[in-house]
Amino acid sequence: MDHAAPQSPAGLNTTPSWLLNQSATHAARLLSEGFAAHDLRGYHYRLLATLAEEGPASQADLGRRCGIDRSDVVAAINDLAGRGLVVRAPDPADRRRNVISVTDAGADEARAMGATVDRVQADLLAPLSSTEREQLTRLLTRLLEHHRRRH
Numbered sequence: 001m002d003h004a005a006p007q008s009p010a011g012l013n014t015t016p017s018w019l020l021n022q023s024a025t026h027a028a029r030l031l032s033e034g035f036a037a038h039d040l041r042g043y044h045y046r047l048l049a050t051l052a053e054e055g056p057a058s059q060a061d062l063g064r065r066c067g068i069d070r071s072d073v074v075a076a077i078n079d080l081a082g083r084g085l086v087v088r089a090p091d092p093a094d095r096r097r098n099v100i101s102v103t104d105a106g107a108d109e110a111r112a113m114g115a116t117v118d119r120v121q122a123d124l125l126a127p128l129s130s131t132e133r134e135q136l137t138r139l140l141t142r143l144l145e146h147h148r149r150r151h
Contacts, residue, residue, distance in 0.1 A: 027124050034116040038109065043068050043076050045117070048085060048110035051102035058097050059088075085109055 012018040035041055046066040051057065057065070063073040077100055080086040085106035091097040102110065125133050 023124075027120070030120045030124055031117070034120045035113065038113055038116065040079075040109070040113065041076075043072060044080060045110070045113045047073070047076055047080065047100075048102060048106050049114065051086065051100060052107045052110040056099050056101040058091060058099055060097070062100060080106065 031042055035045060038044075043066065046068065047062055050062060050065050054065070059073050059077060060070065062068075062077075063070050066073075068076065077086060077088060081088055083105075085103055087101050087103060088098045089101070091099045125136070128136065
């Protein structure tokens with residue numbers, strides 16, 4: 001059985017949008033595999049890392065900061081709370097809202113998942129020198145900032 005990578009039309013192989021898409025697909029797979037070792041997903045990491053870096057927040061604020069849909073935030077917070085990684089408590093200023101805080105175990109998990117992200121970056125960018133990695137990061141940042149301003 002032939003396991004060769006599928007070949008795309010030659011014209012696509014020099015198209016930045018195609019190359020970005022293919023690289024993003026590969027990066028997402030590597031991250032997904034890395035997070036699976038923690039029995040968690042990318043949105044769990046985004047929530048834990050945000051709470052660890054910025055402190056407690058309402059579910060709605062977390063969703064906005066992390067770019068996660070409101071219903072997905074609730075499900076992810078439920079997962080994290082069930083594992084003892086976050087705690088949910090009523091907001092003293094507005095009892096209708098919940099404030100989410102990271103636990104010590106959650107902060108530890110955020111650090112461990114951060115180390116996984118670092119390993120994935122090293123694997124993904126292995127063929128590039130440190131100068132090339134910095135240049136790629138600058139260029140991708142510039143692209144994203146440009147398109148975020150437009151929308």
